[in-house]
Amino acid sequence: MALGGIVTVLHACLDMKSTILGKYHYILYIIVLAMQPRMLLTVDEDLKPLPVPVRVGQAVDVVGQAGRPKTITGFQTHTTPVLLAAGERAELATDKYIPLTSTLEGFVILKKNPEYHEE
Secondary structure, three states: HHHOOOOOOOOHHHOOOOOOOOOHHHHHHHHHHHHHOOOOEEEEOOOOEEEOEEEEEEEEEOOOOOOOOOEEEEEEEEEEOOOOOOOOEEEEEEOOOEEEOOOOOOEEEEOOOOOOOOO
């Protein structure tokens, strides 16, 4: 979808006078399809920012693997909020919180893990 937005605007730029500089200036709004920030911001159930440690690394395809395999490789540990590059994925570094979504991307609501015990 992002690539389609960029290609559409580039195609409209082939004849700038009659499209973008003319009466079809709204074609520039199509570029918004390519603007999607990749970030991770964790909040608690009251929607207050919650800094937690996360591992950020290259995404690994784990489809069809048994158990609960690691979904990232070559990770670094950061504290949220973090920016994710293309092809990167994040996972929680501790079991202190449980995410309410399966994908850690964008805004993620966390709740305390009732089974977690400090060591």
